[in-house]
Amino acid sequence: MFWDWWQSLFVDMSSANFFNFSFLPRYGYAVIQGVEYTLILSVISVLMAVLPALLLATMRLSKNKAVRCISGAYIAAFRSTPILVQLMIIYYGVFSIITVPKFMIFGFIDSTRFIPGVTALALNSSAYVAEIFRAGILAVDSGQMEAARSLGLSQFQSMRLVILPQAVKNVLPALANEVITMVKESSVCMVLGMAEIMFTAQTIGGSTMISIGPYMLAAFIYFVITYPTSKVIERIERRMRRGDKH
Amino acid sequence: MGTNTDYIISVEDLVKEYNGGKVVALDHCSLNVKKGQVIAIIGPSGSGKSTMLRSLNLLEEPTSGKIYFNVIDLTSKGVDINKHRQKIGMVFQHFNLFPHKTVLENITMAPVTLKKQTEEESKETALNLLERVGLIDKAYEYPNMLSGGQKQRIAIVRALAMEPEVMLFDEPTSALDPEMVGEVLDVMKELAAEGMTMIVVTHEMGFAREVADEIIFMSDGRIIERGSPVQIFENPENQRTKNFIDKVL
Ligand SMILES: Nc1ncnc2c1ncn2[C@@H]1O[C@H](COP(=O)(O)OP(=O)(O)OP(=O)(O)O)[C@@H](O)[C@H]1O
Numbered sequence: 401m402f403w404d405w406w407q408s409l410f411v412d413m414s415s416a417n418f419f420n421f422s423f424l425p426r427y428g429y430a431v432i433q434g435v436e437y438t439l440i441l442s443v444i445s446v447l448m449a450v451l452p453a454l455l456l457a458t459m460r461l462s463k464n465k466a467v468r469c470i471s472g473a474y475i476a477a478f479r480s481t482p483i484l485v486q487l488m489i490i491y492y493g494v495f496s497i498i499t500v501p502k503f504m505i506f507g508f509i510d511s512t513r514f515i516p517g518v519t520a521l522a523l524n525s526s527a528y529v530a531e532i533f534r535a536g537i538l539a540v541d542s543g544q545m546e547a548a549r550s551l552g553l554s555q556f557q558s559m560r561l562v563i564l565p566q567a568v569k570n571v572l573p574a575l576a577n578e579v580i581t582m583v584k585e586s587s588v589c590m591v592l593g594m595a596e597i598m599f600t601a602q603t604i605g606g607s608t609m610i611s612i613g614p615y616m617l618a619a620f621i622y623f624v625i626t627y628p629t630s631k632v633i634e635r636i637e638r639r640m641r642r643g644d645k646h
Numbered sequence: 647m648g649t650n651t652d653y654i655i656s657v658e659d660l661v662k663e664y665n666g667g668k669v670v671a672l673d674h675c676s677l678n679v680k681k682g683q684v685i686a687i688i689g690p691s692g693s694g695k696s697t698m699l700r701s702l703n704l705l706e707e708p709t710s711g712k713i714y715f716n717v718i719d720l721t722s723k724g725v726d727i728n729k730h731r732q733k734i735g736m737v738f739q740h741f742n743l744f745p746h747k748t749v750l751e752n753i754t755m756a757p758v759t760l761k762k763q764t765e766e767e768s769k770e771t772a773l774n775l776l777e778r779v780g781l782i783d784k785a786y787e788y789p790n791m792l793s794g795g796q797k798q799r800i801a802i803v804r805a806l807a808m809e810p811e812v813m814l815f816d817e818p819t820s821a822l823d824p825e826m827v828g829e830v831l832d833v834m835k836e837l838a839a840e841g842m843t844m845i846v847v848t849h850e851m852g853f854a855r856e857v858a859d860e861i862i863f864m865s866d867g868r869i870i871e872r873g874s875p876v877q878i879f880e881n882p883e884n885q886r887t888k889n890f891i892d893k894v895l
């Protein structure tokens with residue numbers, strides 16, 4: 401019984417077969433471009449999030465209550481609503497006012513979709529990265545700031561020369577994890593027709609009538625990208641912590 | 647009074663409260679320091695010694711009262727505290743060296759950033775100071791390679807590189823292994839002998855007795871008694887001073 405079913409998976413290439421990858425010879429190139437699109441999208445989104453996140457984190461640690469609240473509200477808003485909703489609001493709201501000129505990035509990425517998409521992901525990510533930075537800054541011993549200030553350095557100089565260089569080290573693993581999260585989260589961009597992994601899978605499904613196989617492949621690709629990377633980061637983090645003790 | 651030009655530091659009626667007045671760390675304290683004086687602040691744990699010291703360069707913001715540095719009221723609005731802090735060196739119990747910078751960079755960072763000296767000048771100053779404390783061979787090491795005593799001597803040099811007019815020490819030897827206390831105290835004695843104005847919170851009664859011009863005894867946020875080492879250690883007037891001295895000697 402079982403054996404028959406198992407063999408049928410590979411012999412009978414019905415369109416609903418989980419392991420029907422017969423589209424690969426024809427669409428392999430599209431899949432590879434989809435992977436590239438996803439990686440570019442997630443890395444650029446997190447990089448674009450770094451500066452706003454730094455600003456948000458410093459605001460969050462400010463002595464001024466109003467400044468703290470503004471940053472807190474931004475972070476709460478973006479962390480407490482689905483990224484899909486944010487994407488829609490930013491695409492149909494903000495980018496109906498701003499017109500993005502059409503050009504191709506790396507020859508295959510359409511700017512009119514990519515730029516709104518990156519903007520939405522970066523704004524979302526900056527809320528998470530801000531909390532990462534805040535934790536990284538707070539993890540630096542308070543005596544460091546006191547020593548810097550006692551020498552006559554301003555708050556800003558102390559931050560730039562003493563606190564942030566030490567915070568960066570605390571923060572790098574978490575930042576890498578944020579890229580991994582973004583690799584997965586960026587799949588929402590399929591709704592805008594951005595040709596990343598999920599959109600590519602959907603397109604292949606539509607034109608070949610193979611319903612499950614493309615998504616199984618997409619799942620496999622996401623896993624192969626994120627799981628080993630997160631394991632490597634975990635190891636680096638453990639080694640860094642061991643290094644700190646001495 | 648604060649406007650008396652004899653005093654390099656003058657504290658008037660200083661009050662510091664925490665948690666909206668639930669903790670009174672300093673309870674109407676006044677203090678005058680003349681140029682070249684060495685003042686030792688002693689007292690039991692929690693008596694407000696650190697709070698007093700940290701108020702002098704406004705690391706703690708006073709609840710009320712005035713702090714004069716060279717006749718300028720540091721607590722008044724519009725004072726550029728960063729400028730004055732350059733002239734008030736501070737040494738901490740836990741050294742607080744910058745771990746991501748070499749010993750030399752630790753020392754030259756502030757003078758160069760604040761444009762007090764060029765990079766070249768400041769390196770020369772730093773090396774001279776390191777030579778004096780016997781640590782010139784550590785110039786290019788990172789702080790985590792050093793012993794506690796070495797770290798604290800570097801922290802003193804880092805403060806001195808700004809050419810301060812007064813040095814504040816908050817229990818500079820309390821975090822050290824006993825065999826390293828001497829090397830740090832020796833540097834401080836040398837500084838005192840050169841005429842540096844120093845305010846030292848310390849548990850080292852031998853040092854206080856030998857080096858200080860004036861001892862201040864604090865308890866419960868108040869200055870209970872002040873006087874020469876002989877007076878405080880041999881003839882304390884206040885019963886609380888007496889009890890404390892009996893306990894620590
Ligand atoms: N940030 C703070 N928040 C609340 N209370 C504080 C704070 N800093 C100090 N205090 C309180 O103020 C009082 C004085 O503290 P301070 O550190 O000045 O004492 P100290 O004489 O330096 O003691 P020690 O010898 O233990 O260093 C203590 O009761 C302490 O608990």
Ligand SMILES: [Mg+2]
Pocket residue numbers: 695696697817
């Ligand atoms: Mg103390």
